[in-house]
Amino acid sequence: MSGLQAAAKIHSTSWHEMHREATDLAARLAPLGPFRGIVAIARGGLVPAAIVARVLDIRLIETLCIASYDGTSKGPLAVLKPAPEVAGDGSGWLLVDDVADSGSTAEAARRMLPAAHYATLYVKPAGRPFVDSFIREVDQDVWIDFPWDRNPAQIG
Numbered sequence: 354m355s356g357l358q359a360a361a362k363i364h365s366t367s368w369h370e371m372h373r374e375a376t377d378l379a380a381r382l383a384p385l386g387p388f389r390g391i392v393a394i395a396r397g398g399l400v401p402a403a404i405v406a407r408v409l410d411i412r413l414i415e416t417l418c419i420a421s422y423d424g425t426s427k428g429p430l431a432v433l434k435p436a437p438e439v440a441g442d443g444s445g446w447l448l449v450d451d452v453a454d455s456g457s458t459a460e461a462a463r464r465m466l467p468a469a470h471y472a473t474l475y476v477k478p479a480g481r482p483f484v485d486s487f488i489r490e491v492d493q494d495v496w497i498d499f500p501w502d503r504n505p506a507q508i509g
Contacts, residue, residue, distance in 0.1 A: 436465035
C-alpha cells in the first residue's frame, strides 16, 4: 500500500507555509549553533535546508541521497549517495529533511551521521525517535503534500 493510499488525511502545504516553517525551524536551531554545515537529505530536505542555511548564514551544504518513495508509493530504502566524508560522524552538523515519516530514512541517516543534529519540518510518531528538532508533529496517517512534489502542469 502506498503512503498516500494509507493516509487517512492529507495536509497540503503552500510555498508560503513551508518557507515560514523552515524559517521558524532555523530560529529554533540558532541557539544550538554555530554549525559547521548542513547535510540535506535529498530530495525532500533540499528546499528546507536552503532556507535554514540562508537564515543561519551557513554556506556549506552537502547532501545525503536516500530514496524510499516513488511518487506516493513507499518502496524499499535505497542509499543513492552516502553521507559526505567531510561531515565525519556528524558532530557540529545539521541534518535536514522535510519529514520523518516511517522512520526508515531517518534511521539510515542517523546510522551514517550519529552525532548530527537532526531537524525536520514535520515528524510523525514512527520517525520521532530519530529527530532532535521539528516544527510540527502530525499523526502517522497524515500525508504531507509538499509544493515541490506537485506537478506545476497539473495545478490550476
